[in-house]
Amino acid sequence: MDLQFFEIIPKSGPLFVGALYTIFVGLVACGVGVLVGTGLLLMRNSRFWLLRIFVGIYGSFIRGTPALVQILVFYYALAPLTGINIGPFTAGIMAVGFNSGAYVAEILRGGLSRISKGQWEAAEALGLPKHKVWFKVVLPQVFNSVIPLLVNEFTMVIKITPLLSTITLVELTRASQMLYNETFRPVEVLLLAAFIYFVICFSISQFGEHLQRRSQKFRL
Amino acid sequence: MIFDYGAIWDNRDILVGGVFNTLLISCIAIPIGIFVGMAICLMRISKQRLLRWPAIVYIELMRNIPLLILIFMMFYALPFYGVRVSGLTTGIICLSIYGSAYFAEVFRGGVESVSKGQFDAARALGLKYGFYMRRVILPQLYTYVYPPGTNIALTMIKESSLLSMITVAELTYAAHDINGRTFTPVETFATIAVIYWVICTLFLKFAQMLQSRSDPNDSSTSMVFR
Numbered sequence: 001m002d003l004q005f006f007e008i009i010p011k012s013g014p015l016f017v018g019a020l021y022t023i024f025v026g027l028v029a030c031g032v033g034v035l036v037g038t039g040l041l042l043m044r045n046s047r048f049w050l051l052r053i054f055v056g057i058y059g060s061f062i063r064g065t066p067a068l069v070q071i072l073v074f075y076y077a078l079a080p081l082t083g084i085n086i087g088p089f090t091a092g093i094m095a096v097g098f099n100s101g102a103y104v105a106e107i108l109r110g111g112l113s114r115i116s117k118g119q120w121e122a123a124e125a126l127g128l129p130k131h132k133v134w135f136k137v138v139l140p141q142v143f144n145s146v147i148p149l150l151v152n153e154f155t156m157v158i159k160i161t162p163l164l165s166t167i168t169l170v171e172l173t174r175a176s177q178m179l180y181n182e183t184f185r186p187v188e189v190l191l192l193a194a195f196i197y198f199v200i201c202f203s204i205s206q207f208g209e210h211l212q213r214r215s216q217k218f219r220l
Numbered sequence: 221m222i223f224d225y226g227a228i229w230d231n232r233d234i235l236v237g238g239v240f241n242t243l244l245i246s247c248i249a250i251p252i253g254i255f256v257g258m259a260i261c262l263m264r265i266s267k268q269r270l271l272r273w274p275a276i277v278y279i280e281l282m283r284n285i286p287l288l289i290l291i292f293m294m295f296y297a298l299p300f301y302g303v304r305v306s307g308l309t310t311g312i313i314c315l316s317i318y319g320s321a322y323f324a325e326v327f328r329g330g331v332e333s334v335s336k337g338q339f340d341a342a343r344a345l346g347l348k349y350g351f352y353m354r355r356v357i358l359p360q361l362y363t364y365v366y367p368p369g370t371n372i373a374l375t376m377i378k379e380s381s382l383l384s385m386i387t388v389a390e391l392t393y394a395a396h397d398i399n400g401r402t403f404t405p406v407e408t409f410a411t412i413a414v415i416y417w418v419i420c421t422l423f424l425k426f427a428q429m430l431q432s433r434s435d436p437n438d439s440s441t442s443m444v445f446r
Binding site for chain 1: 289292379380405
């Protein structure tokens with residue numbers, strides 16, 4: 001029972017295309033996640049209690065259901081419910097993005113709690129309108145302090161993207177499934193896929209830790 | 221759009237079986253994950269390089285490879301090497317392995333949060349390693365480890381949904397099954413989402429109730445785990 005990598009390595013081109021697609025999907029989904037997370041943060045701090053309650057329910061639902069189920073709900077339920085026929089790509093990006101948004105909101109909340117009260121008071125004393133206080137004073141500082149955590153969130157998103165193979169998105173996992181259906185060498189193909197995932201996630205998380213160390217150095 | 225919840229009610233026995241299997245998988249995989257994680261953590265914090273390095277490699281591998289890839293790999297590799305086990309067993313093994321790496325990191329974080337003076341004092345008293353780890357350090361871990369540990373257990377319950385991909389008949393698989401019979405995707409997937417939500421919320425409330433005896437606050441601080 002030997003592993004025969006030589007058989008699959010010449011055919012592994014689709015895997016690398018899939019890996020690039022995984023990174024692309026991850027980036028787009030992460031962008032959606034940051035937008036949703038920022039929106040949730042603003043809603044959480046809004047005057048209207050209905051919005052605040054909505055954020056609570058949203059977070060609880062995202063935390064309390066598996067990402068796989070969220071993706072399936074988005075893919076199978078959104079089209080019949082709304083009448084909009086969205087493809088697997090849009091459905092997948094939205095599902096992963098909305099999932100990530102709840103966690104990004106949590107990260108941003110942590111960053112927000114570190115903003116000193118003086119910033120709010122100074123902005124108010126200068127007579128800045130509410131939206132300028134948020135978008136010009138507070139949010140830039142929040143984002144600056146949570147960048148390492150957001151990089152970490154990106155690895156989390158990359159680790160959810162294999163689930164998108166269930167809705168026929170040809171990313172790394174789907175590409176490897178197609179390859180081993182063709183070559184009948186599942187173990188080798190999956191080891192190679194695992195290696196690619198490891199390289200992607202490990203390098204991003206090391207980069208995040210590097211940023212974290214650097215930001216700590218500057219804060220002292 | 222007319223919702224047909226009758227289709228789900230007619231197939232309720234499949235859903236009940238799915239819920240039962242999901243709970244069964246979680247109830248077996250989480251304790252195994254905790255115990256293996258504890259062992260990995262002890263290796264990780266040991267001063268022996270031969271123990272420490274394998275633990276580091278194990279943790280980094282498990283944390284950087286998606287669970288789905290691990291599940292597929294086990295599913296195909298075990299029969300390839302002549303080990304014939306059911307999908308359920310494969311799934312439980314994968315989930316435990318996966319969880320143990322995260323639990324190991326949580327335990328390590330806990331051990332590092334215990335103040336250095338405790339270790340020094342224990343050694344100064346001449347206590348043996350095994351004894352002071354068990355009787356001095358371990359009881360103090362509880363407050364540091366409990367909130368993130370709860371989150372990881374919760375994650376494992378949710379990740380058990382991935383086992384549907386290797387035909388383990390848990391809740392998500394049951395949904396696919398019902399969907400295949402009745403073709404009511406909206407209702408089925410919405411229903412299992414609610415069921416998962418109820419399971420996770422009850423688990424979280426139960427865990428918080430147990431914790432509140434010792435430490436009532438900070439259980440929501442570490443929600444960044446998935």
